[in-house]
Amino acid sequence: MEEHADFLSQHFSIPHLREVTPQRPFDWLARGWSDMRDNLGTSIVYGVFFAILGYALLAFAAPRPYLFSTAISGFLLIGPLAAAGLYEVSRRHEQGQSTSLKASISGLRAHSDLLFHFGILLALMLVLWERVSAVVFALFYMDNVPDLTNFAQSILFSGDYNVLLAAYIVIGGTLAAIVFSATVVAIPMMMARDTDMFTAMATSARAVATNPLPMLVWAALIVALIAVGFATLMVGMVIVLPLLGHATWHAYRDIVG
Structure with a gap:
């Protein structure tokens, strides 16, 4: 881990990172909840929009069982990018600026190039996972898949x-694990500092290496809350996604600053 961190520091301009305790992710959720409560209208709009997209994705995959698990994991892959508008709401709320839907979308437009390139990378990862998943099922699953x-x-x-x-x-x-390490604080950093994608990803990987146990707790909380969203047929995602989006901003602020 230390050698990996030294390599990143030498090749990328990584800011100083703080170490946090394993209990800290629960504080991120608490502060994320506070942000969502203070900006409820905008947060719920984002939550409803992505819950509808998620439901459409599940509806498409349901008749195709071999794609269903890929659809769920794909939702987790694109989640960090989907929550970009919520990071912007938290950033503006922190600075006392307008947090309206229009203002947050304007913030996204200001970083559209960075987000576009990051989106391409995540899309490529999603395609890779879909292909790998299809190969695994083709090799090991021999029965019919009626439903x-x-x-x-x-x-x-x-x-x-x-x-x-x-x-x-x-x-x-x-x-x-690779995607989580490369993205956990990367997009908030790109939006807050206008840094390039590779430096943001390197910083994110370094943040995980610096705080392995807290990040493991954070990953487990994300998976558990997303599972609740799926278990409620995306209804719970209306709350879960904004909560995680706002909390991720505070994870970035806590570790990167």
Whole structure:
């Protein structure tokens, strides 16, 4: 970890990073909740918009069980970019500026080039994961896939596809860890400092290396809350996504400054 951090420092202009305690992610959620409460209208608009998109994605994938898990993990992949407007709301709220929907969208436009390039990168990662996922299922899943329920029961409870499940978890988990490390504070940093994408990603990776346990807690909280959103057929995502978006801004401010 230390060698990796030294390499990043030598090749990128990484700001000083703070170490935080493993309990700190809960404070980020509390401050994120405060931001959402103080800017409820704008936050809910973003939450509704992305919940609708998420529901459409699930509706598309439901008749195609082999794509369903990819759709869920894909939502996690694009989540950091989807919440960019919420980072802008928290940034403006912190500085006492207007936090209206129009003002936050103006902030997004001011960073459109950076966000566009980052979006391309995340899209490529999503395509890569979809292809890898398809290959894994093609190699290890031999039954028909008549519907999502039978598909899930066959993989999770039959005991016939433990190798498939293990391969999927290992490969998907590795990709998720890489994406999380590279993005956890990258987009808030790009929007706050107008830094380039690669420096922001390097800083994000360094932040994870500096705070491995707190970031593990943060990742677990994100997965748990997103799971609640999916379990409620995206209704809970109206609250979950704004909460995580605002909280991520405070994670950035806590660690990067």
